[in-house]
Amino acid sequence: MCSMAMASDIGKVTKRPLPRFVSMKAVEGNVRRGPSLSHRIDWVFKRRDMPLRVTAEHGHWRRVEDRDGMGGWVHYSLLSGARTVLVEKDMLQLRSRANPAAPVTVALEFGVVARVGACETEWCLLRSGGFKGWAPKARLWGVAPAEVFN
Known part of the structure; x- marks a missing residue:
């Protein structure tokens, strides 16, 4: 924490x-x-x-x-x-880096459960269905807004 x-x-x-x-x-x-x-x-x-x-x-x-x-x-x-999260936005784009301009690796549907590898101030690294990528923390349920971990 x-x-x-x-x-x-x-x-x-x-x-x-x-x-x-x-x-x-x-x-x-x-x-x-x-x-x-x-x-x-x-x-x-x-x-x-x-x-x-x-x-x-x-x-x-x-x-x-x-x-x-x-x-x-x-x-x-x-x-x-x-640690897992629920995706709170339909077709949430996971990105290769914690950056909105980074390439998209996959899009997850609303309600998908994903494993959390790490969370920074505004982004979390997720794994789901053999894919991984960074998602905005604000679009996830299962991590506190101020929570940072790796």
Whole structure:
């Protein structure tokens, strides 16, 4: 992360920043009303690698939400630290460099899930379907605006 989180923004279980982004490791994951198996299942996430935002921690459970703000509690074993994003613009052009004038390597459809290799201030390096390239961070869901990493 590019900035230090305040003490109140640190998860009590993992000591990692809150909120933060993760992805679905499992093909399917129950989303519960509370942080235990005794809580009702409200729905099921059914998209492996889908980016999710962790907003709270309790024991082995993480409260997550998707791009629409829908979510609940999922067991940590269903989540991965691997970074992915959802493409938020139809036919988003990936470029060979983090530059709007760089050659286009591929265009991705709205809703495609792509793996993130690195993020700079305004651009992220993505991989999807055997292609890779740089995309404007503002066109992606799954990375914070100020987040920089490699």
